[in-house]
Amino acid sequence: MANKLLLALMASTMMTTVALAASRDENRAEPVVGEEKAILTDAPNVPPAITRKNATKVVVHLEVKEVEGRLADGVQYTFWTFGGKVPGKFIRVREGDLVEMHLDNHPDNKMPHNIDLHAVNGQGGGAGASLTAPGHSSVFSFKATNPGLYVYHCATAPVAMHVANGMYGLILVEPKEGLPHADKEYYVMQGDFYTKGANGEQGLQPFSMEKAIAEKPDYVVFNGSVGSMVGDKAITGNVGENVRIYFGDGGPNLTSSFHVIGQIFDKVWAEGNMSTPVSNVQTTMVPAGGAAIADFKLTVPATLILVDHSLTRAFNKGALAMMKSVGPEDKLVYSGKTDDLVYQPEGAGVRVADAPAAVAPVAKNKAERIKMGESVYANNCAACHQPTGVGVPDAFPPLAKSDYLKNDKAKIIKTVTGGLSGKLTVNGKAFDGVMPAWDLPDEDIANVLTYVYNNWGNAGGEVTPADVKAHRVAVDRKAAAE
Amino acid sequence: MARRMAIMAASSLLALMPACAEPMAPVPAGAYTPFFKFIPAKGQRATEPRPVGIKAFRLDRFPVTNAQFAAFLEKAPDWRRGAAPRLFVDPNYLRRWRDGAPPKGEDNAPVTNVSWFAAQAFCESLGARLPTTDEWEYALADAGRGQAQVTRASLDWFAKPNGARIGDVGGAPNGYGVSDMIGLVWEWTQDFSATGSGTEQRNTSSKDDAAFCGGGAAGVRDPADYPAFMRYALRASLKASYVQDNLGFRCAGDE
Numbered sequence: 001m002a003n004k005l006l007l008a009l010m011a012s013t014m015m016t017t018v019a020l021a022a023s024r025d026e027n028r029a030e031p032v033v034g035e036e037k038a039i040l041t042d043a044p045n046v047p048p049a050i051t052r053k054n055a056t057k058v059v060v061h062l063e064v065k066e067v068e069g070r071l072a073d074g075v076q077y078t079f080w081t082f083g084g085k086v087p088g089k090f091i092r093v094r095e096g097d098l099v100e101m102h103l104d105n106h107p108d109n110k111m112p113h114n115i116d117l118h119a120v121n122g123q124g125g126g127a128g129a130s131l132t133a134p135g136h137s138s139v140f141s142f143k144a145t146n147p148g149l150y151v152y153h154c155a156t157a158p159v160a161m162h163v164a165n166g167m168y169g170l171i172l173v174e175p176k177e178g179l180p181h182a183d184k185e186y187y188v189m190q191g192d193f194y195t196k197g198a199n200g201e202q203g204l205q206p207f208s209m210e211k212a213i214a215e216k217p218d219y220v221v222f223n224g225s226v227g228s229m230v231g232d233k234a235i236t237g238n239v240g241e242n243v244r245i246y247f248g249d250g251g252p253n254l255t256s257s258f259h260v261i262g263q264i265f266d267k268v269w270a271e272g273n274m275s276t277p278v279s280n281v282q283t284t285m286v287p288a289g290g291a292a293i294a295d296f297k298l299t300v301p302a303t304l305i306l307v308d309h310s311l312t313r314a315f316n317k318g319a320l321a322m323m324k325s326v327g328p329e330d331k332l333v334y335s336g337k338t339d340d341l342v343y344q345p346e347g348a349g350v351r352v353a354d355a356p357a358a359v360a361p362v363a364k365n366k367a368e369r370i371k372m373g374e375s376v377y378a379n380n381c382a383a384c385h386q387p388t389g390v391g392v393p394d395a396f397p398p399l400a401k402s403d404y405l406k407n408d409k410a411k412i413i414k415t416v417t418g419g420l421s422g423k424l425t426v427n428g429k430a431f432d433g434v435m436p437a438w439d440l441p442d443e444d445i446a447n448v449l450t451y452v453y454n455n456w457g458n459a460g461g462e463v464t465p466a467d468v469k470a471h472r473v474a475v476d477r478k479a480a481a482e
Numbered sequence: 483m484a485r486r487m488a489i490m491a492a493s494s495l496l497a498l499m500p501a502c503a504e505p506m507a508p509v510p511a512g513a514y515t516p517f518f519k520f521i522p523a524k525g526q527r528a529t530e531p532r533p534v535g536i537k538a539f540r541l542d543r544f545p546v547t548n549a550q551f552a553a554f555l556e557k558a559p560d561w562r563r564g565a566a567p568r569l570f571v572d573p574n575y576l577r578r579w580r581d582g583a584p585p586k587g588e589d590n591a592p593v594t595n596v597s598w599f600a601a602q603a604f605c606e607s608l609g610a611r612l613p614t615t616d617e618w619e620y621a622l623a624d625a626g627r628g629q630a631q632v633t634r635a636s637l638d639w640f641a642k643p644n645g646a647r648i649g650d651v652g653g654a655p656n657g658y659g660v661s662d663m664i665g666l667v668w669e670w671t672q673d674f675s676a677t678g679s680g681t682e683q684r685n686t687s688s689k690d691d692a693a694f695c696g697g698g699a700a701g702v703r704d705p706a707d708y709p710a711f712m713r714y715a716l717r718a719s720l721k722a723s724y725v726q727d728n729l730g731f732r733c734a735g736d737e
Binding site: 066067068077078107108109110111112131132133134135136156157158160161196204205206207208209213 | 572574633637638639640641642643644645668706708711712714715716718719720721724725726727728
């Protein structure tokens, strides 16, 4: 088995070496046979692999549309798009192809637009031939001489604003011999957005020039909106399948530390180059205006989380997506939690004997309970449910004005102390995640729940340590007792 | 100053009346720094944008409306949709008009889907002309008054979803008594193609085109003025026969 893998690796390395040898000149000279219309897809979908053995003329029609759409829950934005969505249509051609590009600027649009494809050698990457007024169409062609995964974008002044509004996409110039087989292929592209209102401010948000120039985005998202690939919209794969992600960074400003939580990339074609994939990568750096291809085999069931590992972008600005890996467990690869033990550092007992036991403060009344609950919340809950209890759409349910909190106290205490996972509807929105069991003292649980009940439009009331003691889910301490 | 106050008071009253009843606003002479460097004179090196002198001129207070354009077509049937030569108007000329009339209820909205040739013919029929790009930009610059608001209004307009009915003219006047330069439509200028006429907007081989260069915003007056880039880019994308859903015009005259 190991030998077989090694052979396969060697074979693919040899093939890529051959690809390198196929020079730009040879690709320029390769005869163009026939003509076809490009299959274009919206993210996260990717057009089928090319099986042709010859170069052909590929006709690409990209329609530029300025459209209002969802940036986050309750937040609308006027996106400028190649094809109606952000990111733009995925274009897939073969090394040696002659690409005839039609840029159609919809008559409803306000702006002139053009296109710069990083796969083009020529003035402006095509921008020099494609400045197009609304209601008009420009045509130019180029020979795909260099294999790779390339970003394309609008390059009309002010370039940064056209790109900030979503005008980017990917074009794959597939090597002649093709890429190694993948069972599933996905298209994910990151972009930063700058809105007049702060993150979460509702309504149609115009572009903020000041924040863009200061490079301080309100949103950093995958595929054009917060939560574009979470919950029911998560991308999927089965255990045993090889998955490939074509990842691009449109910018305009931020680079991406692309990482998948819970999954090692078996292979990465860094910067979209086709000759030298690297193995066993945790996080791959993708420049603004750059791309990478990441391959990995799903080995265990899990919800994998795609992030920009510059983590406040993932947690607070939207750069988070999910991939559901479905199939049988492999306890050897990953066991799951097998033990939950009390940890006693060496010498801990001596220290306890020396020092008076620290007495945790106890709330004397409801007001104190709320006050003390605030710090319990900040330390344990705010990271997911957010400091103001609004939660994160599609990932973490809101605690503010939450209909879930209308359940009786006992159930809420059980939820916090016993954890919760699986499908859940809160305030009409579906969630499908995991909250761990919180092994906190009765006092802390009572305080934090009282804090939550008395904030953010919830119904008020008080939870006492006695309530918690009566209803809490017992933590299995059998292992600890042994 | 008193004169300006009088104009402002008068124009705010007049805003309630049909736009065609109003005389043009007088725009005084002054110095103005173009957004980017124009072609330098022979032997001169292209440097930073320099102020140029603008002679006093007159400018329509509002964009030309559908009603005004319909009145023009009565007198000039050669410019009706279907009659106007293809050389002068592209196939979408007055595309939302039916039987020589603008869409119902839009009499006081700016006329759009008119070519540069048609706009010029309209102005000539009134003994006027289109403003030059410098004149138009000078009027918008409004001697420095309210420029933050101009930027904000531009960005808000860009964010407004397309396809909706264009609003009526009658917005608040600026210091020269000119209204609606931002927020309703783009506007033709006489020499729209004189600047950045190349289609490559980032051509670094010529400093004059550098205004449109993503990498070379160095030659412009203010590289943080995105709406100005947009206006010049829009003009650069046009040819004189082109028409657009949100492209109108206003006329100018010599003082």
